[in-house]
Amino acid sequence: MKRLWTPRWIAVHLATVLLVLAFLALGWWQLSRAESGGNPSSWGYMLEWPVFAAFVIFLWVREVRAVLRGDAPPAPPTPEQPRDPNRLAVRRPVRTEAVRRATERSAYGPARPPADD
Template sequence: MRRLCTPAWIARHVLTVALVVAFLALGWWQTSRALSGNALSWAYAFEWPIFAGFVIFLWVREVRYTLRGGRPTHPEPAAQPARTATEGVRRPVRTARPRPAVEGPDDPALAEYNHYLAWLNANPGARPVDYPGPGRQ
């Protein structure tokens, strides 16, 4: 239990209590607003207590983790799995089929855009407004 009395853990305890109280108070506030006619507040009236429950869940999980001593620094090696009949068999690797090369673009707009990109690549300091257009170089 001394592990839960360090300054870091005391801050966690205080933060947990503060969050739970704040979330439950916000849930109560939303419930009072919902009862006075605000229909949207019904969703928040149920949401804030769920947040408080989540904070409690995280706090309990961290306390259990700390009391168990955390994860071992050197995990024990796992037992060797039993050998199967197909262990030494290599499976073929499937490679992608190469696509046939496209001879020429069918779309004139695509050809113009590719020309524009090639011009930008050839003229790195140029601005887009300096582009002369296709066939005007």
């Protein structure tokens, strides 16, 4: 249970509560609009907002269960942790001399003088 009280998880818990309350309040607001002569869209939104709140709760429960089971993805390495030597690093491409020569010969290479018409 201690894993669920890190600063990141406290922010997730707080965001979950705030989103659920906001979505339920928006559903209540749409209900009041629909009851006071609203259109079919108001009735649809009145049903939609609680579904959004339920989805937030579903995601929160799924993530909590994953952490408690140990299925959560590993955290990114911090500077103190050594990187995995078997993992490939993505680097910027290097322009070699052969690539430069091929680019000069291509239609997309350096500007060429206009042809005589």
